[in-house]
Amino acid sequence: MADLFARCRSWQDYRRALAAGDYTYYLPTAERRGANAVLADGREVVMAGSTDYLGLSADPRVRKAAARAVADHGPGLGGSRLLCGSLSLHEELEARLAAFTGQEAAITTPTGYQAGLALAGLLDAGDTVYADKLDHACLTEAVRVSPATLRRYRHGDTGGLAAALERGSSRDSGGAPVLLTDGLFSMTGDLGDLPGLADLRDRHGARLIVDTSHDIGLIGEHGRGAPEFLRVEDRVDLLVFSFSKSFGGVGGAVAGPADVIDYIRHRSDAVLFSAALPPSATAGALAALDVMAEEPWRRTRALECARMLRDGLRERGIPAQGGPGALLTVPMPDERTCRRYFLDLLDEGVFTSAITPPAIPHGAVLRVCTTAAFTDDHLARILDAFSAVERRRGGGNGGDDGSAVPAAGFATAGRAAT
CATH class of the missing domain: 3.40.640.10 (Type I PLP-dependent aspartate aminotransferase-like (Major domain))
Incomplete structure (x- = not known):
């Protein structure tokens, strides 16, 4: 007779990511510092993954x-x-x-x-x-x-x-x-x-x-x-x-x-x-x-920050994508590269979101969100972090071989996360 839990014990994705040192999910933060910073591993990092677009959680x-x-x-x-x-x-x-x-x-x-x-x-x-x-x-x-x-x-x-x-x-x-x-x-x-x-x-x-x-x-x-x-x-x-x-x-x-x-x-x-x-x-x-x-200025500021960040990334050769809202994505060549890029950005003091299946049908993207609480200094820190990671990775847009990352097309079935 089959054991219901057998599939759980044989599932290795989580264990492989842990062993490789590129697990990026359920990372605990010890403290929130306003609407745009958290304390992670004993240091303050810019929170650029939260969808708290108007910064109201800290109001x-x-x-x-x-x-x-x-x-x-x-x-x-x-x-x-x-x-x-x-x-x-x-x-x-x-x-x-x-x-x-x-x-x-x-x-x-x-x-x-x-x-x-x-x-x-x-x-x-x-x-x-x-x-x-x-x-x-x-x-x-x-x-x-x-x-x-x-x-x-x-x-x-x-x-x-x-x-x-x-x-x-x-x-x-x-x-x-x-x-x-x-x-x-x-x-x-x-x-x-x-x-x-x-x-x-x-x-x-x-x-x-x-x-x-x-x-x-x-x-x-x-x-x-x-x-x-x-x-x-x-x-x-x-x-x-x-x-x-x-x-x-x-x-x-x-x-x-x-x-x-x-x-x-x-x-x-x-x-x-x-x-x-x-x-x-x-x-x-x-x-x-x-x-x-x-305070309608909050939505104006969040959207302005998204535009400034998208333009700044593109000026650095990073193909940031997005629409009229306050989130943008950077396509990655594969899931592992996406997770490692996330960790490299975290090392530089910026917390983003590594998005992989099943949150998207296939491929991988980094998602970056802006909030009304971002200052120009926060935006500069995010852009500097991306620049530092690009230099570390050889000047590409996320690929280990330095190649550019193609724009991702999500046309097949999948489930979208929050």
């Missing part, structure tokens, strides 16, 4: 609100929202989120991942969901645990999606077509083609659901994210987003029509069978909304 107003909520309500509520864990704080936050996003209603979840999973409660047998192959893992997981059919299209290939929708219409089973996409993709930094998707929505009577985790609070005239930035807010049916990016906290939400949110509230397992969003996270998100409204 004293957000921290004070979170601490006050713990004092008033404790660290947890001992139950689900449905039964005994609902607070007036939750209702206040949901009303504020609905107003901020221009939707009728919202429902909060303990994590951003669960916000994506909550979509499963909407889906039924016969429904077909068309998802970009670089959509966040929580979105495709929601479809997989539902009775619906998942069809994935090449990243950004709206033309291929249009053909798939036409084929689907010819064999329509009576279910509802759903278009599922990130607003700003977390592994590439580019925007989803929301105008093109909105046109397909209208043509095929589909619903368009957008994960705005990496763009809400950051882009658009009022910081409402990619739908506002691309002027298609009135053609997006449902929003999903996380509080662990621009809100500087933890948790997530789904926002949309009131009857849809009520249905999710009562029919989605990810909402029904989970403990409530902790009071501290709820109050922190409320305070974050206040700061976003009062």
Whole structure:
């Protein structure tokens, strides 16, 4: 009889990376020092891997609100929202989120991942969901645990999606077509083609659901994210987003029509069978909304820093890629090189993110994020660190042989991490 744990014991990737000295994950930090520095191995390093784009996790107003909520309500509520864990704080936050996003209603979840999973409660047998192959893992997981059919299209290939929708219409089973996409993709930094998707929505009577985790609070005239930035807010049916990016906290939400949110509230397992969003996270998100409204300079600064960093890297011959948000990526030739490049940058005092499968379908990239709390000195330290690593590695763009790293194309199936 097979042993369930045998596959775990035979899995060697982790052990090989440890033995080679290039394991880069779950690295502990002893202390956070503001929004842009951490204490790692006894020394302070610039945190350029965090998606705390507006620097709100270190804002004293957000921290004070979170601490006050713990004092008033404790660290947890001992139950689900449905039964005994609902607070007036939750209702206040949901009303504020609905107003901020221009939707009728919202429902909060303990994590951003669960916000994506909550979509499963909407889906039924016969429904077909068309998802970009670089959509966040929580979105495709929601479809997989539902009775619906998942069809994935090449990243950004709206033309291929249009053909798939036409084929689907010819064999329509009576279910509802759903278009599922990130607003700003977390592994590439580019925007989803929301105008093109909105046109397909209208043509095929589909619903368009957008994960705005990496763009809400950051882009658009009022910081409402990619739908506002691309002027298609009135053609997006449902929003999903996380509080662990621009809100500087933890948790997530789904926002949309009131009857849809009520249905999710009562029919989605990810909402029904989970403990409530902790009071501290709820109050922190409320305070974050206040700061976003009062200090729009934060998103301007985060985006300015991303542009300056991208330009500075390209001037040094490093092919940094990105879109209108505050994250950029540097393609690497293979996974091991990516991990070692990360460690070399850490030696130079900069903490980035080494992204390898399954977070992306194949290949490897270094992800660098900027925040509103970055000063010009922080940017100079990051650029100097990259320059030092390039010199150490022979002047290439990350390859051990000094060769340039080609731009990565992520067109095959995979799961996108946070």
